[in-house]
Amino acid sequence: MHVDELVTPALLIDRTKLFQNIRMMAEKARQSDVMIRPHIKTHKCLEIGRLQLEEGATGITVSTIGEALAFIEGGFSDITLAFPPTPEKIPVLLDIAERATLKIIVDNPSIVAELEAECTGSNVILDVLLKVDCGYHRCGVDPAKDQALSLVQSIENAKHLRFRGILTHAGHAYNTSTVEEIAQVATQEQETMVKFAELLQQKGLAPEVVSIGSTPTCMITEGFKEGITEIRPGNYVFFDATQAALGACELSDCALTVLTSVVSVQQHHIVVDAGATTLSKDAGATHILPEKGYGVILSDFNSNTPAEGLQFTALSQEHGKIRIDGASSSKSFRVGHRLRVIPNHTCLAANLSDRYYIVDKDRVTAVWAVQRQRFAKDLE
Numbered sequence: 165m166h167v168d169e170l171v172t173p174a175l176l177i178d179r180t181k182l183f184q185n186i187r188m189m190a191e192k193a194r195q196s197d198v199m200i201r202p203h204i205k206t207h208k209c210l211e212i213g214r215l216q217l218e219e220g221a222t223g224i225t226v227s228t229i230g231e232a233l234a235f236i237e238g239g240f241s242d243i244t245l246a247f248p249p250t251p252e253k254i255p256v257l258l259d260i261a262e263r264a265t266l267k268i269i270v271d272n273p274s275i276v277a278e279l280e281a282e283c284t285g286s287n288v289i290l291d292v293l294l295k296v297d298c299g300y301h302r303c304g305v306d307p308a309k310d311q312a313l314s315l316v317q318s319i320e321n322a323k324h325l326r327f328r329g330i331l332t333h334a335g336h337a338y339n340t341s342t343v344e345e346i347a348q349v350a351t352q353e354q355e356t357m358v359k360f361a362e363l364l365q366q367k368g369l370a371p372e373v374v375s376i377g378s379t380p381t382c383m384i385t386e387g388f389k390e391g392i393t394e395i396r397p398g399n400y401v402f403f404d405a406t407q408a409a410l411g412a413c414e415l416s417d418c419a420l421t422v423l424t425s426v427v428s429v430q431q432h433h434i435v436v437d438a439g440a441t442t443l444s445k446d447a448g449a450t451h452i453l454p455e456k457g458y459g460v461i462l463s464d465f466n467s468n469t470p471a472e473g474l475q476f477t478a479l480s481q482e483h484g485k486i487r488i489d490g491a492s493s494s495k496s497f498r499v500g501h502r503l504r505v506i507p508n509h510t511c512l513a514a515n516l517s518d519r520y521y522i523v524d525k526d527r528v529t530a531v532w533a534v535q536r537q538r539f540a541k542d543l544e
């Protein structure tokens with residue numbers, strides 16, 4: 165099928181770029197002798213997960229129980245759920261632990277007690293990682309505080325829990341403005357974890373897993389320090405306009421674009437059929453590129469070069485409003501005219517769609533499903 169035959173809006177994935185990105189990160193992990201456990205929340209796609217395993221990933225990272233269940237059904241057997249559990253999810257987690265190799269994360273004593281209580285009377289042993297805050301200040305324990313050590317001790321003491329290691333996510337890399345700043349966050353991420361792992365080792369609690377990873381830090385670090393065992397980048401499979409603004413990739417590396425059609429031509433603007441339900445309302449790296457709109461509009465079908473004079477100014481549910489200025493004129497557009505857009509945040513755009521069109525140049529060579537909306541169904 166030719167891409168012109170697709171009904172818009174449609175998510176296109178450039179097969180060559182996708183393969184390049186998957187191989188590039190796998191190679192980076194190999195060079196430092198660390199394992200790679202990609203976060204599949206970016207793509208939620210069995211075919212892409214399989215490509216990552218074929219290129220050497222040891223397993224996958226997920227954020228939701230729905231993702232875990234969908235990927236287990238798809239044949240995946242080694243899963244880290246890198247999202248803090250809540251008490252009502254524990255029974256499902258125990259069920260998953262019987263069907264796959266599962267690691268979960270914790271960062272507070274109450275959930276450790278709840279997990280242990282729920283397992284009492286069963287033979288289940290849950291593999292647990294301690295979530296560490298390496299500077300992002302979202303979730304995780306402060307490794308410099310005594311509570312971090314005592315939490316590890318309480319996991320170790322729990323009959324049905326097995327302490328397997330430590331995990332962090334350097335999400336503050338997204339607040340940086342230069343690649344030098346990303347490099348500093350990457351150093352902080354790795355040093356915090358290696359130092360804490362050494363402390364645990366001295367206390368007789370050596371972590372088997374020392375897991376780090378965000379796309380910007382994994383991209384910008386020269387190599388991973390001795391003591392890091394695993395990386396968990398996710399976004400790198402597609403990249404996006406935010407990663408390019410940060411300097412973590414080039415626009416030409418972006419594998420996912422949104423194909424959209426012009427639905428209305430006005431004097432100084434056009435309207436396309438990619439609104440917030442396609443692109444999300446993520447405003448991107450506004451601290452670097454203020455008012456850059458909701459994605460990068462590309463100049464033609466074959467290149468990832470930004471179009472001059474075209475900029476998203478507003479998104480409503482299904483409408484995307486694009487201002488035309490400078491060299492461009494609305495006269496060059498007609499209803500049905502097609503544009504491609506690199507979203508600011510591909511993880512969110514992917515989550516809004518139910519399928520990807522895999523393209524080789526202008527041919528659609530496959531259609532792959534996005535596994536989402538499973539959580540509620542599976543808990544019923």
Ligand SMILES: Cc1ncc(COP(=O)(O)O)c(C=O)c1O
Nearest residue numbers: 203246333378379396397398399
């Ligand atoms: C816990 C955790 N690990 C890994 C990742 C992957 O990071 P990125 O999206 O930068 O590739 C994320 C992303 O939010 C995360 O929350």
